[in-house]
Amino acid sequence: MGKTFESIRRLLKLSQLLLNSTNYKCNELFYGGSPASDIATLRSAKLAIFFGANHVETRMGGGGIGYAYHKALEESNCKIIHIDPRYNDSCIGHCDEWIPITPGTDAALIAALAYVMIKENLLDRKFLDTYTIGFSESTLPSDAPKNSSYESYVLGTYDGIEKTPEWASKITKIPSRRITQLAREIALTKPCFIEQGWGVQRHSNGEQNARAIATLACMIGSIGIEGGNTGCRTGSSKTYDIMGMPYKNPIKDSIPCFLYTDAIYRGKEMTDLSDGVRGTKQLKQNIKFIFNIAGNCLTNQHSTIKEVDRILSDESLCECIVDDINVTRTPSNNYADYILPDATTLEQEDFIRPSAGYYSNRPYIIYCQKAIEPVGEAKPIYEMCIELAKRLGIEQEFSEGKTQKDWLKYLYEESMKKKSALAKF
Numbered sequence: 001m002g003k004t005f006e007s008i009r010r011l012l013k014l015s016q017l018l019l020n021s022t023n024y025k026c027n028e029l030f031y032g033g034s035p036a037s038d039i040a041t042l043r044s045a046k047l048a049i050f051f052g053a054n055h056v057e058t059r060m061g062g063g064g065i066g067y068a069y070h071k072a073l074e075e076s077n078c079k080i081i082h083i084d085p086r087y088n089d090s091c092i093g094h095c096d097e098w099i100p101i102t103p104g105t106d107a108a109l110i111a112a113l114a115y116v117m118i119k120e121n122l123l124d125r126k127f128l129d130t131y132t133i134g135f136s137e138s139t140l141p142s143d144a145p146k147n148s149s150y151e152s153y154v155l156g157t158y159d160g161i162e163k164t165p166e167w168a169s170k171i172t173k174i175p176s177r178r179i180t181q182l183a184r185e186i187a188l189t190k191p192c193f194i195e196q197g198w199g200v201q202r203h204s205n206g207e208q209n210a211r212a213i214a215t216l217a218c219m220i221g222s223i224g225i226e227g228g229n230t231g232c233r234t235g236s237s238k239t240y241d242i243m244g245m246p247y248k249n250p251i252k253d254s255i256p257c258f259l260y261t262d263a264i265y266r267g268k269e270m271t272d273l274s275d276g277v278r279g280t281k282q283l284k285q286n287i288k289f290i291f292n293i294a295g296n297c298l299t300n301q302h303s304t305i306k307e308v309d310r311i312l313s314d315e316s317l318c319e320c321i322v323d324d325i326n327v328t329r330t331p332s333n334n335y336a337d338y339i340l341p342d343a344t345t346l347e348q349e350d351f352i353r354p355s356a357g358y359y360s361n362r363p364y365i366i367y368c369q370k371a372i373e374p375v376g377e378a379k380p381i382y383e384m385c386i387e388l389a390k391r392l393g394i395e396q397e398f399s400e401g402k403t404q405k406d407w408l409k410y411l412y413e414e415s416m417k418k419k420s421a422l423a424k425f
Helices: 002-012 022-031 039-044 065-074 106-119 125-131 150-155 165-172 176-188 206-219 257-269 305-313 331-335 381-392 395-399 404-418
Strands: 018-020 047-051 079-083 097-099 192-196 254-256 289-293 320-326 338-341 350-352 366-368
Touching: 039 065, 047 176, 106 150, 106 165, 106 176, 106 206, 125 206, 165 176, 192 206, 254 257, 257 305, 320 331, 320 381, 350 404, 381 395, 381 404
Parallel strands: 018 254, 047 079, 047 192, 079 097, 289 320, 320 338
Antiparallel strands: 350 366
16 A cells, blocks of 8 residues: 555655644654653642643543543542633543633743742752753853853843743733742642643744743653653553554655645745755745645644635645545635545444554554445545546555455554554454
8 A cells, every 4th residue: 555655646746745743843852752751640640730731622531541631630639720721621620720821821921930930949950950951051052142041031131021920920811929829839749740732832932832831840850750741741651553554755855834834835945944844955846736634734733824824725826735534524625626525433444543643642442343334425545545546547556455454454463563462353
């Protein structure tokens, strides 16, 4: 099947640009990886602070992380504080306090928390000096500008503005007294579990919120201890997964997700140094064709929706958009020249994992048998690719004579060779 995708890409002569989502990557860039505690470590925490993390509604509440979240809290006496613009379902039941915050101002809150911790000597200086770079002036790289550390920013040495609780209160709408109290509570209660959801990131400058929350975890030294967390989005260390289709993408060029709209109208100008392009020094073309698979990411991942609408609505820029593999209508469909409806899990043979892709985060896999035939014009993605391959004259090369069920069996058996804990198919 890998040969199929390569052949279709090659024959259609599409400019494939892999969109590396900055929403998911900012913590990886902060730590040099994507580390987070197993959600189960909550049972050992004394205090848990959640920034825009709504497990019950967004994390597979029926049996995945949402369930694990409830289970861990039931087994602990942990105090739970949710910092979120919304009073969401995760605040109901276990939550001890909800602190409403102006959307997008988490970084300002963290700066004020840091101000209190610095002034009252509540930081874990040993951890910061040993494991971090750039929090204080003494840990800055030798070629860094003077007063460019995070501590200098917080104390106002960098820009002349002290990031006091009073300063942050005007921005976040959280009372300054509560900010001061929260700083002391986070610093003095150990172990403290800090986690962020993806909501704090998905808007303009959202990556600064994500980095600030990770910095808070470093300030109190909660990383690498039972009951603590890195400030990242949690998962589970106990995972089973199935290998993907065996193919290699011949296109290595990639761009940040937020800049895909830029690549439509100025792709040829984008470089590795100016725009974070990877796999090449400079893009060779503008994006003219988009094949959007299994996501509403044409619009809902971007902070400038009106600009996205203007660019995608101009057919002289991106000439063809295929919105594919969705079981519901989405706003992204509005920009599509072709909409290919996917079959649901009840309409095809497939594996079901607790979460999607490499975020699969609980230790089980379900094999789902087809209950009914696909309704209307819906088709599984494999059948869509078969139909494309037929029209390109490469059906046998694409499918290698296998049905979707054949491929599922093959992938499971190959995965078993690497993970003996998987039961026989």
